[in-house]
Amino acid sequence: MLAPEVIAREEIRDLLIEYVQCADGGRTGRMLELFAEDAVMEATGDPACHGRDEIRAYFENAGRSIRRHMATPALRHHLSSVRIELTSPAEARTTAYFLAVTEIGPDHWGRYRDTLRRTGDSWQITRRLLQLEGRTPGGWLDRHEAARATGGRA
Template structure:
């Protein structure tokens, strides 16, 4: 493996890890900088978010829900099995498993499937497919989804 490839892989791995640290720490502004201005995010069961403003609105809504539905509003994301495919010197695709843990234990889990591009000295997410694969009954995400269903019927 060539040195530039190793450097790119570590930069991308660091970006993915920084993303979950920002999400868990409520650092939305920094988290959004990890997305390109024109990024697209497709979260399972929710409308597609196009651009940073829509992505911000999605995460701010999730933050309000966490504070409303959790006794101890602490969420910790854990990433594993990070696979990085460099498709060029400035393009990459990744897959990473995530597990979100709250005060009750595992809450929800799935995969991030990302497309990234390097602009200047930094990598940014240009497309994220957030694949939710499961959730714990009675957990935060379960309560969040139930509340949204009630709001939609009202």
């Protein structure tokens, strides 16, 4: 593997880690900078978010729900099995498993499938597919979804 490929892979891996650390730390502004201005994010069961403004609204809603439905509003995402495919010097696709943990233990889990592009000196997510594969009954995400389904505030 050539040095530029190794560097690109590590930059992308760092972006994925920074994303979950920003999400868990409530640093929405920095997290949004990791997305391209025209990024699209699709999460299982939700309408697609187009652009940073819609992505921001999605995460701000999740933050309000966390504060409303969790005794200790702390969420920790763990990434594993990160696969990075460099499709060109300026484009890549990734797949990573995630596990979100709250005060009760595992809360929800799934996969991120991302498309990224190099913009200047850094990489940005241009498309994210957040595939939810499971959740713990009675956990935060379960309560969040129940509130939405019954017309309650999420």
